[in-house]
Amino acid sequence: MAESTVTFRVFRYxxxxxEKPYWALYPVTVEPGDPVLMGLMRxxxxxDGSLAFRASCRSGICGSDxxxxxxxxxxxxxxxxxxxxxxxxxxxxxxxxxxxxxxDLVVDQTPFWEKFYQVDPWLHEDPLSKPPTTERLMQLPxxxxxxxxxxxxCIFCQICYSECPVNGMDRAFLGPQALIKAFRFxxxxxxxxxPDRARTLNNQEGVWKCRTTFNCTxxxxxxxxxxxxxxxxxxxxxxxxxxxxxxx
Amino acid sequence: xxxxxxxxxxxxxxWLLQRxxxxxxxxxxxLHLWIEHFMHLGAxxxxxxxxxxxxxxxxxxxxxxxxxxxxxHGLNGLRTVLLEIPFxxxxxxxxxxxxxxxxxxxxxxxxxxxxxxxxxRPWFVLK
Amino acid sequence: MAEILQRYDVIVIGAGLAGMRxxxxxxxxxxxxxxxxxxxxxxxxxAAQGGINAALDPEDNWKDxxxxxxxxxxxxxxxxxxxxxxxxxxxxxxxxxxxxxxxSRRPDGRIAQRSFGGQGxxxxxxxxxxxxxxxxxxxxxxxVRRNITVLKEFFVMSLATVEDQVAGVVCLEIRTGAVVGIxxxxxxxxxxxxxxxxxxxxNPYINTGDGMAIAYRAGVALKDMEFVQFHPTTLPxxxxxxxxxxxxxxxxxxxxxxxxxxxxxxxKLMEVAPRDIVSRAIETxxxxxxxxxxGYVLLDLRHLGENVIKHRLSEIYDFAIxxxxxxxxxxxxxxxxxxxxxxxxxxxxKYAETTLVGFYAAGxxxxxxxxxxxxxxxxxxxxxxxxxxxAGIQASKFVQSNPGVEFPTEALRTQSALIRELKSRHGxxxxxxxxxxxxxxxxxxxxxxxxxxxLRQALDAIEELEERYQRAGIHDRGDIFNYxxxxxxxxxxxxxxxxxxxxxxxxxxxxxxxxxxxxxxxxDDQKFLIHYLFSPNSRGxxxxxxxxxxxxxxxxxxxxx
Numbered sequence: 001m002a003e004s005t006v007t008f009r010v011f012r013y014x015x016x017x018x019e020k021p022y023w024a025l026y027p028v029t030v031e032p033g034d035p036v037l038m039g040l041m042r043x044x045x046x047x048d049g050s051l052a053f054r055a056s057c058r059s060g061i062c063g064s065d066x067x068x069x070x071x072x073x074x075x076x077x078x079x080x081x082x083x084x085x086x087x088x089x090x091x092x093x094x095x096x097x098x099x100x101x102x103x104d105l106v107v108d109q110t111p112f113w114e115k116f117y118q119v120d121p122w123l124h125e126d127p128l129s130k131p132p133t134t135e136r137l138m139q140l141p142x143x144x145x146x147x148x149x150x151x152x153x154c155i156f157c158q159i160c161y162s163e164c165p166v167n168g169m170d171r172a173f174l175g176p177q178a179l180i181k182a183f184r185f186x187x188x189x190x191x192x193x194x195p196d197r198a199r200t201l202n203n204q205e206g207v208w209k210c211r212t213t214f215n216c217t218x219x220x221x222x223x224x225x226x227x228x229x230x231x232x233x234x235x236x237x238x239x240x241x242x243x244x245x246x247x248x
Numbered sequence: 249x250x251x252x253x254x255x256x257x258x259x260x261x262x263w264l265l266q267r268x269x270x271x272x273x274x275x276x277x278x279l280h281l282w283i284e285h286f287m288h289l290g291a292x293x294x295x296x297x298x299x300x301x302x303x304x305x306x307x308x309x310x311x312x313x314x315x316x317x318x319x320x321h322g323l324n325g326l327r328t329v330l331l332e333i334p335f336x337x338x339x340x341x342x343x344x345x346x347x348x349x350x351x352x353x354x355x356x357x358x359x360x361x362x363x364x365x366x367x368x369r370p371w372f373v374l375k
Numbered sequence: 376m377a378e379i380l381q382r383y384d385v386i387v388i389g390a391g392l393a394g395m396r397x398x399x400x401x402x403x404x405x406x407x408x409x410x411x412x413x414x415x416x417x418x419x420x421x422a423a424q425g426g427i428n429a430a431l432d433p434e435d436n437w438k439d440x441x442x443x444x445x446x447x448x449x450x451x452x453x454x455x456x457x458x459x460x461x462x463x464x465x466x467x468x469x470x471x472x473x474x475x476x477x478x479s480r481r482p483d484g485r486i487a488q489r490s491f492g493g494q495g496x497x498x499x500x501x502x503x504x505x506x507x508x509x510x511x512x513x514x515x516x517x518x519v520r521r522n523i524t525v526l527k528e529f530f531v532m533s534l535a536t537v538e539d540q541v542a543g544v545v546c547l548e549i550r551t552g553a554v555v556g557i558x559x560x561x562x563x564x565x566x567x568x569x570x571x572x573x574x575x576x577x578n579p580y581i582n583t584g585d586g587m588a589i590a591y592r593a594g595v596a597l598k599d600m601e602f603v604q605f606h607p608t609t610l611p612x613x614x615x616x617x618x619x620x621x622x623x624x625x626x627x628x629x630x631x632x633x634x635x636x637x638x639x640x641x642x643k644l645m646e647v648a649p650r651d652i653v654s655r656a657i658e659t660x661x662x663x664x665x666x667x668x669x670g671y672v673l674l675d676l677r678h679l680g681e682n683v684i685k686h687r688l689s690e691i692y693d694f695a696i697x698x699x700x701x702x703x704x705x706x707x708x709x710x711x712x713x714x715x716x717x718x719x720x721x722x723x724x725k726y727a728e729t730t731l732v733g734f735y736a737a738g739x740x741x742x743x744x745x746x747x748x749x750x751x752x753x754x755x756x757x758x759x760x761x762x763x764x765x766a767g768i769q770a771s772k773f774v775q776s777n778p779g780v781e782f783p784t785e786a787l788r789t790q791s792a793l794i795r796e797l798k799s800r801h802g803x804x805x806x807x808x809x810x811x812x813x814x815x816x817x818x819x820x821x822x823x824x825x826x827x828x829x830l831r832q833a834l835d836a837i838e839e840l841e842e843r844y845q846r847a848g849i850h851d852r853g854d855i856f857n858y859x860x861x862x863x864x865x866x867x868x869x870x871x872x873x874x875x876x877x878x879x880x881x882x883x884x885x886x887x888x889x890x891x892x893x894x895x896x897x898x899d900d901q902k903f904l905i906h907y908l909f910s911p912n913s914r915g916x917x918x919x920x921x922x923x924x925x926x927x928x929x930x931x932x933x934x935x936x
Binding site: 104120132 | 505
Binding site for chain 1: 258262263
């Protein structure tokens with residue numbers, strides 16, 4: 001296979017030793033098909049052990065290695081190096097946006113998780129009926145089943161959070177990930193959590209803040225139609241919100 | 249560990265009414281343009297012709313309706329834009345009240361301008 | 376470098392399926408924390424694709440499931456444990472469904488089940504080809520609901536013990552670099568596998584066998600370590616897993632001559648024979664020149680149709696396109712075997728208890744043993760949920776009747792001294808080349824097919840690497856997010872485990888399950904129907920003990936499919 005050398009231009013910052021962030025350049029030999037993560041691993045193991053980034057599964061299912069590559073938030077393990085080179089044959093790698101960077105490519109994920117917790121992300125049983133003791137049947141039309149199945153594909157990679165312009169402007173906005181998670185339960189016929197979740201969803205910082213820019217849908221590495229899910233939540237919250245007469 | 253966030257609950261009404269008013273706006277603007285410019289194509293617009301038209305309730309409703317819907321849609325949109333600005337969301341109540349006052353005053357002012365055509369004289373402001 | 380001490384009644388190391396299930400079972404009146412070196416959802420449990428076995432169907436029977444499991448294990452599984460697991464399986468699946476797992480369904484609304492390798496009945500319940508993720512997210516959601524404390528990005532370095540009782544763990548807080556002692560009356564290990572021992576592996580970077588090595592260093596025996604599972608179908612290159620569910624749905628394996636070669640290896644079950652058999656078949660085809668250049672064969676899904684591929688195998692559809700640029704609807708997918716699972720691990724009984732008082736283990740890091748010499752597909756998710764729960768139950772019981780022992784602060788000092796010393800080394804070799812050499816050695820010499828000569832070479836090579844490792848050092852001398860330091864320590868764990876795996880493989884002079892010796896091609900129940908247990912002796916060398924295999928109802932027979 002045709003090997004070639006490219007340059008990794010990596011955002012570096014160590015809060016203890018560096019006054020401000022800087023770019024570090026690393027030459028890396030690559031083969032066609034090599035993902036960005038492989039390049040970063042080679043840098044860490046062979047050139048500079050102090051480069052900090054998170055990574056685990058290498059196959060786009062654990063969501064650890066989201067970062068900004070060539071200007072867009074992507075998974076380093078699902079992005080091929082040769083697809084994201086600029087005119088100088090450089091791969092530009094930066095930490096995610098909308099979350100503060102801590103060291104190199106590592107960001108502080110706390111706000112992201114806090115928002116996820118706020119949507120009560122678990123299946124709420126029917127408070128009026130006893131839990132089933134045997135198999136519970138569930139029949140769903142294929143399209144509804146696919147909607148929930150797609151929504152539960154979320155791997156918590158934070159790419160949508162990083163790409164959402166509303167999150168960038170308004171730190172209080174729940175963000176696409178928390179909303180699509182809420183949708184996953186709201187769409188589930190077994191769930192009875194709407195009254196609990198409505199407090200955060202039917203909220204100025206909840207579904208109503210979404211401006212349908214579709215950045216989340218476009219950037220999601222699992223191809224989840226996030227905006228579609230949020231729109232469905234808006235329709236649902238409309239009945240909740242109007243029923244309660246939520247103030248203008 | 250988990251805290252409820254600080255945004256105000258609600259938001260369904262402004263969101264819905266913005267869309268409803270948009271639909272009205274579309275219909276009313278088209279009607280308005282048709283009436284003003286195409287219904288009597290070529291005829292000059294005079295005080296008398298406008299007056300003659302406005303005594304029909306249908307036309308009056310269209311113009312007053314347009315006034316209210318335009319003001320609501322515009323200010324509700326403005327509210328959304330203002331709340332988008334960081335640091336402002338926690339002032340949402342003051343912003344909302346302010347905009348309501350502004351809207352009501354604007355509508356009254358607009359009605360006052362239309363009044364001479366219907367009753368022969370303005371109500372109060374433009375005496 | 377700060378030193379801190381925290382206290383809990385029960386701590387669980389590892390936030391994957393087994394760990395989370397254990398934590399959910401710990402009596403809520405006890406204080407409990409889950410410790411994980413990554414954020415919870417990053418655990419490798421989420422990568423499991425195919426399914427979870429349970430005899431749900433009225434036509435099916437848990438005893439048949441147990442038999443299949445035992446036969447699949449090449450009769451090395453402890454039969455009482457396998458029976459316990461299989462009998463509990465339907466309850467486990469129903470419980471997960473009640474908690475919210477979004478299983479695929481049959482038209483009548485029941486949970487869908489598919490065929491899986493070595494199973495006499497289609498009993499793998501699945502959520503498309505992302506069953507692990509569906510199950511894990513459910514447990515994670517339950518942990519959020521119950522407000523379970525998770526210490527995220529805490530890297531456990533050692534067990535603290537007082538005589539024969541556990542006192543807690545010493546860990547590194549990755550965010551700050553602080554060495555933190557966590558005192559606990561009971562410690563549950565659920566730290567997963569050690570796939571990083573091999574170059575070709577479906578495992579993530581984080582699966583470095585930490586728990587196994589830490590337990591081993593603390594004197595707890597490792598069992599059945601010579602049995603390493605190679606998954607037959609991984610994508611050449613990154614070795615991303617292609618689920619067995621693909622073959623369960625009916626996909627074919629072809630060699631270069633367009634022959635469904637499995638007919639020569641498992642006439643009846645063909646592609647859905649157990650993993651050890653299919654992996655060996657593929658390796659044999661490749662070794663005998665019937666593979667493709669680059670060492671692979673083809674997995675053909677095309678006849679399954681676009682609908683099945685895109686709905687029930689959606690992840691691997693995505694993988695094939697992303698990593699190989701191949702659309703499985705139109706083209707067959709190249710596959711080769713890759714390391715997938717460690718059958719061996721921390722020796723436990725069927726209630727997750729170990730020989731160290733107050734110390735429990737569950738999931739892949741433990742060897743109960745229910746998988747024996749070869750694990751059947753869709754049994755590992757079940758294993759984590761069954762024995763994770765038992766670990767939680769037993770740890771709670773233990774704490775309620777035992778005051779625990781005082782945390783030995785020297786354990787904390789030892790680890791921080793070690794780190795200080797490491798950071799003061801200058802001009803030393805980095806761990807990277809050592810780790811790569813270890814992984815290469817394991818892949819070429821302790822892989823699917825083994826023989827005495829290559830195993831001895833491997834052992835020599837590992838000992839040499841160990842010496843190099845003693846002198847190696849790190850690049851990053853900082854405290855925060857020092858992944859260099861973590862990688863270095865992990866490499867030490869891997870070297871220990873590599874030695875145990877290779878030694879076990881050398882001593883077991885027979886072929887059984889995943890352990891195939893070309894110099895001893897047959898199973899030898901006379902001599903080797905036993906578990907090997909390895910622990911370090913006082914001089915730090917391996918010492919071997921043996922344990923009989925528990926036989927209840929199923930007499931060892933020749934294994935044919």
